Amino acid sequence: DTGVSQNPRHKITKRGQNVTFRCDPISEHNRLYWYRQTLGQGPEFLTYFQNEAQLEKSRLLSDRFSAERPKGSFSTLEIQRTEQGDSAMYLCAWAAASTDTQYFGPGTRLTVL
């Protein structure tokens, strides 16, 4: 039990299509993160939510990427006009309000053909 579920677990799409991923914290975790991990690399920070507020975004988060966390519960990450370079594992993580320790969900593996 990692404290979050992610759906879908795998997504194959064609270049130019839009995709949306969902992250559901099992309980209402205050802090929620999105990371992206490509093969052979560590995860890279994309964006951060504290409750429903998106407080930080990485320069990696181009205009084609958007993330939301309505009502401070689940979060979605949308990629518009996907490119082959978007192929990666997209990871959601949570942290309790009082600690820096982050726990990762199972991830969504995106393949763009």
Added chain:
Amino acid sequence: QKEVEQNSGPLSVPEGAIASLNCTYSDRGSQSFFWYRQYSGKSPELIMFIYSNGDKEDGRFTAQLNKASQYVSLLIRDSQPSDSATYLCAVNTNAGSARQLTFGSGTQLTVLP
């Protein structure tokens, strides 16, 4: 210079031996340090965290931190084949409100039966 550096490996050790994994970081303001284990195709799983200089032990795992040298290590005693995975070092700086993690590229460990 990468912010968090790890030897990519692969590192091979015989079963029962001590595996030593190393990590250096560039930001002297870093305050929290984490080791994650990642099996192929899976998401990172937290193994240990350490905040203060010195050693921290948890079962077969020992994390060591030397802030003066900007160095973090993970020792795995009595290594088992099930320890074969990629080990990710992650560092949390105090910059910004997100307190996101910055990861190294990981060290691939193989424990030989």
